[in-house]
Amino acid sequence: MPKASVADRRAQACARLLHQVHAIIEIEGITPSTLHATKLKLAALAKRLELFPVTDFAAPVAQGRTHPLLVEENDGLGLYLTINMPGKEAAPHDHGIWCVNAGISGRERHIFYRRTDDGSQPGLASIERIGEVIVSAGVGMAMSDHDIHDTEVVGMEPAIGLALYGYSVTRFPSVVWYHPAFGSARATPSRRHPAMA
Ligand SMILES: [Fe+2]
DSSP, X not given: OOXXXXXXXXXXXXXXXXXXXXXXXXXXXXXXXXXXXXXXXXXXXXXXXXXXXXXXSOOOSSSEEEEEEEEOTTTOOEEEEEEEOTTOEEEEEEOXXXXXXXXXXXXXXXXXXXXXXXXXXXXXXXXXXEEEEEEOBTOEEEEOTTOEEEEEEESSSOEEEEEEESSOGGGOOOOEEEXXXXXXXXXXXXXXXXXXX
């Protein structure tokens, strides 16, 4: 019998991961505890370096690139390999959907915030820093639907990692971007069908 290709073995491992994640969240729901368990499973997959050779994933010239690994049909989960180049940063934002990351190589700093205003004034928002994680080889992070983070690749190596979201990135709800220096926020349009928003 011919040996399975790296791509086949990667596809099998990704399918197995999502099967395990569904087994966790369908019984217990999305909670900090189940997101933590999901993060550990994603980190275990990220440690299997033989499944993610750099030659299989084109790097961006600058900024970042997201390669779909397994995007479920029927508005299911989205699993991606992300490559963020040195210096790539993102201002504080919340995705409106849970997210789990795990590093393959390189280092990306995530700073977490909590919102401190009551949201009653459109366009205005204040946030306060509450923690930090460096996502690196075998180390992950997890966020609930409305957790806020900013990101920055640190060091001179690209940050390559796995990212799992509660929806595919093409079906994201509104993402809210925060501008703490100005006490303001702006929301991008939802990519979800109005009936499903
Ligand atoms: Fe993000």
